Amino acid sequence: MLLQSKLGAGWTDYHWMMETVWLENVLDHQPARWLPPNFPNYDDFLAAVLEEALKQAPQHLTAWKWGPEQSVTIQNPVLGKLPILRRWTGPGEVSQSGSEYTVKAAGRTYGPSQRFTADMANLDASTLNLVTGESGNFSSPYYMDQWKAWYHGYTFVLPFSKTAVENSTAHRLLLLPR
Numbered sequence: 515m516l517l518q519s520k521l522g523a524g525w526t527d528y529h530w531m532m533e534t535v536w537l538e539n540v541l542d543h544q545p546a547r548w549l550p551p552n553f554p555n556y557d558d559f560l561a562a563v564l565e566e567a568l569k570q571a572p573q574h575l576t577a578w579k580w581g582p583e584q585s586v587t588i589q590n591p592v593l594g595k596l597p598i599l600r601r602w603t604g605p606g607e608v609s610q611s612g613s614e615y616t617v618k619a620a621g622r623t624y625g626p627s628q629r630f631t632a633d634m635a636n637l638d639a640s641t642l643n644l645v646t647g648e649s650g651n652f653s654s655p656y657y658m659d660q661w662k663a664w665y666h667g668y669t670f671v672l673p674f675s676k677t678a679v680e681n682s683t684a685h686r687l688l689l690l691p692r
Contacts, residue, residue, distance in 0.1 A: 515563055516540060519550035534614050579609070585622055586610045588645060588661070593652060603652045605661060629669050637674035 516537075517525035530536075540548050544556040553559040572578045589604035600606070612618030612625070620626065625645075633639040643663045649656035663669055673679045 515550060515559070515566065516548055520548075537615075580611055580613075582609050584610055584613050584620070586620060586625055587622060590652065599652070602657075604646065604658070605665075608665070610665070626664075629664065630672075631669070638671070638678040640672045640674060641669040642672040643669040 517528055521528055541556075541560075549556060549559060553562065585607050587607045589600070589606050593599045593603040594606070610620060610625075612620035614621060618626075628642060628644045631641045643660045645664045646661050647656045647659040648654075649659075651657060660670070671682070673682045
């Protein structure tokens with residue numbers, strides 16, 4: 515509604531890289547030059563914005579799902595085109611939470627490539643997970659082994675100290691020079 519008051523019907527075509535920063539600054543500083551002329555103040559304007567959004571909402575808010583509005587596509591760009599291999603090369607398009615306006619900043623073409631939390635008081639309690647998993651080889655059991663954790667928002671302990679690494683090691687791959 516801010517852009518519509520300045521740009522008219524073409525406002526939906528207007529996007530730029532820092533639009534979320536602009537919106538945050540306008541709402542934080544509330545400059546008079548951006549307030550649409552038919553509103554006396556930002557409180558009335560924001561109430562009208564909310565009313566407009568509720569007109570588009572389902573009648574029963576429990577039916578209002580964010581995921582279909584924001585999906586993410588995780589698929590091998592080449593092998594995902596082959597019908598026989600597609601089911602092994604990524605989950606494809608899935609609904610998700612998050613947007614450019616939320617803490618979980620994610621959209622169809624972008625999102626966190628990993629989740630890492632360092633516990634500076636106990637580095638062995640740090641956590642990490644990748645979007646799909648450790649392996650880039652779709653025939654490996656580690657290719658999509660972390661997808662469910664990334665998608666559902668849980669993660670794995672990342673041992674740091676030598677003792678913690680040794681205690682959590684499931685197998686070891688040792689590469690030796692010739």
